[in-house]
Amino acid sequence: MREDTGSVKTKILIVEDENIVARDIQQRLRSLGYDVLSIASTGESAISQTEKNRPDLILMDIKLKSGMDGIETAEHIHNRLDIPVVYLTAYADNHTLERAKITEPFGYIIKPVEDTELKSAIELALYRHTTEVKLKLEQQRVKELTHKIITAQEEERLYLASEIHDDLLQGLVAVLYFLQMIDLSSLDQKTQNQKKELIKIIKSSIGRCRGLISEIEPLREPKMGLIQAIKKSIDQKFVNADIKVHLDYPEKIAKINLLTKTNILRIIQEALTNVQKHADATEVFIKITTSRGKLRLKVKDNGIGFNPKSIPLKTSPHYGLLTMRERAQLIGGELTLSSRPGKGTTIKGIFPLIFR
Numbered sequence: 001m002r003e004d005t006g007s008v009k010t011k012i013l014i015v016e017d018e019n020i021v022a023r024d025i026q027q028r029l030r031s032l033g034y035d036v037l038s039i040a041s042t043g044e045s046a047i048s049q050t051e052k053n054r055p056d057l058i059l060m061d062i063k064l065k066s067g068m069d070g071i072e073t074a075e076h077i078h079n080r081l082d083i084p085v086v087y088l089t090a091y092a093d094n095h096t097l098e099r100a101k102i103t104e105p106f107g108y109i110i111k112p113v114e115d116t117e118l119k120s121a122i123e124l125a126l127y128r129h130t131t132e133v134k135l136k137l138e139q140q141r142v143k144e145l146t147h148k149i150i151t152a153q154e155e156e157r158l159y160l161a162s163e164i165h166d167d168l169l170q171g172l173v174a175v176l177y178f179l180q181m182i183d184l185s186s187l188d189q190k191t192q193n194q195k196k197e198l199i200k201i202i203k204s205s206i207g208r209c210r211g212l213i214s215e216i217e218p219l220r221e222p223k224m225g226l227i228q229a230i231k232k233s234i235d236q237k238f239v240n241a242d243i244k245v246h247l248d249y250p251e252k253i254a255k256i257n258l259l260t261k262t263n264i265l266r267i268i269q270e271a272l273t274n275v276q277k278h279a280d281a282t283e284v285f286i287k288i289t290t291s292r293g294k295l296r297l298k299v300k301d302n303g304i305g306f307n308p309k310s311i312p313l314k315t316s317p318h319y320g321l322l323t324m325r326e327r328a329q330l331i332g333g334e335l336t337l338s339s340r341p342g343k344g345t346t347i348k349g350i351f352p353l354i355f356r
């Protein structure tokens with residue numbers, strides 16, 4: 001990225017095969033206060049000079065007589081380095097412009113060029129590039145933060161579930177055990193009834209603790225597989241709902257590592273919560289398949305659907321879809337959503353299977 005310190009001149013590479021034009025532009029750029037690193041007359045030499053000298057900006061003639069043209073050269077550079085390119089062109093037909101667009105140029109200058117035009121195109125391109133770099137950095141930070149939050153949330157859940165299991169639940173089981181051992185046969189009926197009542201309360205608390213653990217962290221149990229956990233979530237979510245859930249899964253799924261399993265489960269849980277909250281659906285189909293080291297997931301509902309490009313603004317923020325995508329990326333997978341008003345919603349995911 002260009003250091004905008006004022007004293008550091010912007011370094012420019014000129015790619016132009018007409019020597020007279022190149023020299024003219026070089027002179028103008030210098031008089032405008034820029035540092036012209038060099039002039040390249042072919043795409044190949046432009047690439048090698050870019051890699052070696054890392055200019056802040058490239059002025060690129062679209063038509064180069066030999067070898068690659070300006071667009072191919074820019075594409076090559078664009079795929080490897082983040083350096084803004086401004087095209088120089090005598091004329092450009094629609095086809096050329098379309099091709100040029102793919103390389104995401106930061107501007108076009110039509111030759112012959114005036115000094116003011118040259119300066120404003122360069123300054124605008126540099127400004128846009130700096131803004132884009134900042135935005136990308138910001139997006140990267142948001143992504144990292146989201147991943148941290150997701151991981152921290154899972155760790156917190158695991159901690160809570162372990163505490164409930166190892167402390168509270170074990171304690172209650174011990175109390176129950178000793179209570180059942182106490183022989184009250186010689187005592188009066190009232191005390192015996194109180195013991196029975198106490199046993200009932202403790203058993204119910206044990207049941208509640210187990211329920212809590214499976215809600216917070218269904219996969220904590222070593223023997224709990226992904227499919228079992230999905231079935232549990234379906235039962236918990238749709239216990240009183242008028243939605244028919246179809247679950248289609250392979251007979252055997254190899255043992256997946258906990259991080260992958262947990263995130264796939266959370267993605268399904270959020271998809272199902274969305275169906276319940278927003279879809280007004282009567283049926284939802286969950287399909288899981290595995291092949292060649294990948295797990296494919298499809299969650300499809302027959303509800304009202306929506307336009308993913310214009311999610312209605314409500315007072316509360318929408319984090320579900322965003323978090324689902326981030327969870328997918330966290331485990332090396334990806335997620336796509338398709339939906340249209342009146343046509344239901346489908347979420348598809350593909351995740352690499354990492355075995356335990």
Ligand SMILES: Nc1ncnc2c1ncn2[C@@H]1O[C@H](COP(=O)(O)OP(=O)(O)OP(=O)(O)O)[C@@H](O)[C@H]1O
Pocket residue numbers: 274275277278279280301303304305306311312317318319320321322345
């Ligand atoms: N299956 C679905 N059917 C219909 N609309 C949906 C469905 N899934 C999502 N939507 C729409 O997309 C919006 C965004 O969903 P998202 O899960 O990101 O946020 P949310 O559910 O509103 O809030 P939360 O942050 O609690 O998840 C929803 O508010 C809803 O309008």
Ligand SMILES: [Mg+2]
Pocket residue numbers: 270273274319320321
């Ligand atoms: Mg949601």
